[in-house]
Amino acid sequence: MTTPVRTSTPRLTDVLDATALADALAAGHVRVQRHPEHPLSIYNYTEACTYGQFWTPVTTTCRGLIVDDRTEMVLARPFAKFFNHDQPGAPTLRIDAPVTVTDKADGSLGILYPDPEGGFAVATRGSFASTQAEHATAVLRNRYPDFAPPAGLTVLVEIVYPANRIVLDYGGLDDLVLLGAVEIASGRTHGPEAVSDWPGPVVDQLDHATFAEALAAPPRDNREGLVVHCRETDQRVKIKYADYLRLHRLVTGLTARSVWDVLVNGGDLAALVEPLPDEFHTWVREVVATLTATVEERVVEIETAYQEIVAALPEGWTRREFAQAVHQHPDRGQLFLRLDGKDVRPLLWQRVRPAPEWTPYSSTSRPDPTPTRP
Secondary structure, eight states, rough: OOOOOOOOOOOOHHHHOOHHHOOOOTTTSEEEOOOOOEEEEEEEEEEHHHHHHHHHHHHHHOEEEEEEETOOOEEOOOOOOBBBBSSOOOOOOTTTTTTEEOOHHHHEEEEEEEEETEEEEEEEETTTSSSSHHEEEEHHHHHTTTTOOOTTTTEEEEOOOGGEEEEEEEETEEEEEEEEETTTTTOEEEEEOOOOTOOBBBBOOOOOOOOOHHHHHHOOOOOOOEEEEEEEEEEEEEOOOHHHHHHHHHHHOOOOOHHHHHHHHTTTTTHHTTTOOOOHHHHHHHHHHHHHHHHHHHHHHHHHHHHHHHSOOOOOOOOHHHHHHHOOTTTTHHHHHHTOOSSSSSHHHHTTOOOOOOOOSSSSOOOOOOOOOO
């Protein structure tokens, strides 16, 4: 028996704990973007949240949550953040759990919301006015002008068009592919069957009846993976294909060296990680931790060597005597930097520059991203 959809419109504080939301905003784990023309706001988790893995009920829910600023009513509620089946944060599903399995489309998430001027528009996860949102809104209004979401539901689509290609080639497809819907009041999620009158394309549904069948299913060509929805618990997980991840890495140019380059040049590591599939986040953090630990270990070793050399010099020693003492020392350059009161880390970071071939999903084993001892 299907549970009826609650059509009442909740306030933001009915969906999220007000204190926890304020804390997430203050910590930079959630940001708010205002609509350029209307009193609407969209709440979305940030790059810092993604990189730091600060997943909470608030940050996972803020994945394109749209609110009327005047009334604080929630107008649109997308799927909460969900993870690859083997990632931290993913729910533990029973292997024999009955599931619905759909294709993992490779585009941009589109969130339908009511336009204050009438009709509906499409936002992306963090923006009312992104290129993808504007393109999707035009498609919706020009191609499906009479469509309206069922009462109480937020309709979710994948925005696919040639200029928005991520990895997979969908040919000339330029459309909104129905993914499913979410009850705004309760957060309960549904597949495409909840939007029976959708006039456009619908995401493919596969015949895997249990979680075990989905895990055992062979990869399909030119596909990203699967989305598994456990109907008993209303939980979702992804199953990503290794070949898709390999192609995504090639497209984005993700290597240990590209991570090193951001660190050395003061770039925004969170911005590098944010658009990447979740599966790469742990690998990037491992690269950062390994490189940082290697540099800091060398800092300690150089300081120890410096103190031992200075202790052995005669009282009132000169720079010339110091030079004689370190003449054949393998860390001569770093020791002179220390003598002059300069930070040795910039030089050490240059010397831990990884080889370009070290990449995630480039082989069956992930090599240590640290090169020969600096």
